[in-house]
Amino acid sequence: MQLFLEQFPIVVRSLNVGFLQTLKLFCVTLIGALPLGLVIAFGSMSRIKPLSIFTRIIVWIVRGSPLMIQLLIIFYFPGIVLHKTVWGGGEAGRFAAASTAFIINYACYFSEIYRGGIQSVPVGQEEAGLVLGMTKPQIFFHVKLSQVIKRIVPPMSNEIITLVKDTSLARIIALQEIIWAGQAFMKSSQGISGAIWPLFFTGVYYLACNGLLTLLFGWVERKLGYYKV
Amino acid sequence: MKRIVALMIALMLCLCMAALAEDSDMAYVKANGKLVVGITDFAPMDYKDESGEWIGFDADMAKAFAESLGVDVEFIEIDWDNKIMELDNKSIDVVWNGMTLTDDVKAAMECSNAYANNAQVVIVPADVADQYQTAESIAELNIAVENGSAGEEVVSALGYTITEVATQADALMEVAAGTSDAAVIDSLMAAAMVGEGTGYANLTYTVGLNSEEYGAGFRKGSDLAAALNDFMKAAWDDGTMSTIAETYGVQAAIIAQ
Numbered sequence: 001m002q003l004f005l006e007q008f009p010i011v012v013r014s015l016n017v018g019f020l021q022t023l024k025l026f027c028v029t030l031i032g033a034l035p036l037g038l039v040i041a042f043g044s045m046s047r048i049k050p051l052s053i054f055t056r057i058i059v060w061i062v063r064g065s066p067l068m069i070q071l072l073i074i075f076y077f078p079g080i081v082l083h084k085t086v087w088g089g090g091e092a093g094r095f096a097a098a099s100t101a102f103i104i105n106y107a108c109y110f111s112e113i114y115r116g117g118i119q120s121v122p123v124g125q126e127e128a129g130l131v132l133g134m135t136k137p138q139i140f141f142h143v144k145l146s147q148v149i150k151r152i153v154p155p156m157s158n159e160i161i162t163l164v165k166d167t168s169l170a171r172i173i174a175l176q177e178i179i180w181a182g183q184a185f186m187k188s189s190q191g192i193s194g195a196i197w198p199l200f201f202t203g204v205y206y207l208a209c210n211g212l213l214t215l216l217f218g219w220v221e222r223k224l225g226y227y228k229v
Numbered sequence: 230m231k232r233i234v235a236l237m238i239a240l241m242l243c244l245c246m247a248a249l250a251e252d253s254d255m256a257y258v259k260a261n262g263k264l265v266v267g268i269t270d271f272a273p274m275d276y277k278d279e280s281g282e283w284i285g286f287d288a289d290m291a292k293a294f295a296e297s298l299g300v301d302v303e304f305i306e307i308d309w310d311n312k313i314m315e316l317d318n319k320s321i322d323v324v325w326n327g328m329t330l331t332d333d334v335k336a337a338m339e340c341s342n343a344y345a346n347n348a349q350v351v352i353v354p355a356d357v358a359d360q361y362q363t364a365e366s367i368a369e370l371n372i373a374v375e376n377g378s379a380g381e382e383v384v385s386a387l388g389y390t391i392t393e394v395a396t397q398a399d400a401l402m403e404v405a406a407g408t409s410d411a412a413v414i415d416s417l418m419a420a421a422m423v424g425e426g427t428g429y430a431n432l433t434y435t436v437g438l439n440s441e442e443y444g445a446g447f448r449k450g451s452d453l454a455a456a457l458n459d460f461m462k463a464a465w466d467d468g469t470m471s472t473i474a475e476t477y478g479v480q481a482a483i484i485a486q
Contacts (some may be wrong), residue, residue: 013273021284027345039245065349072311072314075318076311076314076317076318079318079319079320080314080315080317080318083319085318085319087320088320089265089303089305089318089319089320090303090305091305095322157324169310171308172305172308172311173308173311174305174307174308174311177307183396184270185428186396186398186399186401186402186422187269187270187271187396187397187398187418187422188270188271188272188276188422189270189276189277190277190279192403192428193272193421193422193424193427193428193429194398194401194422194426194428194429196405196406196426196428199312221406
């Protein structure tokens, strides 16, 4: 117990640093993937056949292969095969590579959720808009979008909560997020060696973060509950 | 379509040519202005002091070597499994972290001369340690080893049952949790990590299965390995290597250059 009380502040400080990195990756991924997903959704719904086929193949590749392998390929492929590393070896380079992999991966998942949301709006509404003389963009932004947002909140919250936990995959390219920080104490770090509990304790951070997100999404859903579709 | 393919092939050829025309590794590091050292948190070879600076026998030697080249030194924590990829990717220039010179390592990297002795030792729960004092006595046990480590090589050669895990620390955890009967890890690490006053107070190490040597590894074909050998020779002759070794209590393990 004495030992635990001595270790606790050191471990928490180190886990906080790791969790900050986790949150940074989480936020950057959302900021990048939310708009990119919409672009990809429009690509896969495009009436230009080659574009929609191309986009769907990309979505198939990205959703069909493990994110861990995508991370390894994005970080190591340029340096090993092209002999020209684009990332640099430092913390910043690893973060940039991880962000790129996560943004591409999550944008593809988001795009399918967007597509489902957009295509779930009855075609009659678009026809009604056209009859009233509205343009296509007007119909999208003024008629469809608010309904789409309302419908995609539950599946989006699913993906976003998964994202919090998926950030731990970035440790494969030695991005020092919270799992990495917890594992460091299993070997030896800052005078603590062979401690397993810090790794288990990282679960508390994920739980707390996802608890907050669950509350947030519940609140968003209630806010959007102003009309029934 | 054909034109795009042709263009891509042309581009790849250009990149390959550029790669072939590259200068020596020494010139690359000097032009870069820094030697990037790939490490893991591994006391007493590479670990952080209270201010967060990397110290340890290997870290101090790396700093001195970089200084002799006239470049800065940068330490980067890597995933040990990916050390060869990290070298080829040029995200690091050298792996310098108490690395055992196995045949696999020598085949994949340009290695320096050996600079420290090490052994692979058996880790068992302290209360049953009496029964496992010889290499033969652990034959029936389920033994956890780090994937691709020197420990795995030794135990596999003996033909014993192994469980491969990601790191040596995971191997210890297997024994502590009772999911494996024993583990085989580096003696330098075992001395620091099991027994009284550590997180694994109820584990202990018994018999050494082999003796082996530590070295640093550079990219295949790098001229930096020879430069490091010259540097270590000079550092041995003027006593700096012994001084650094004494700072970290590893003088008994150091090999004369």
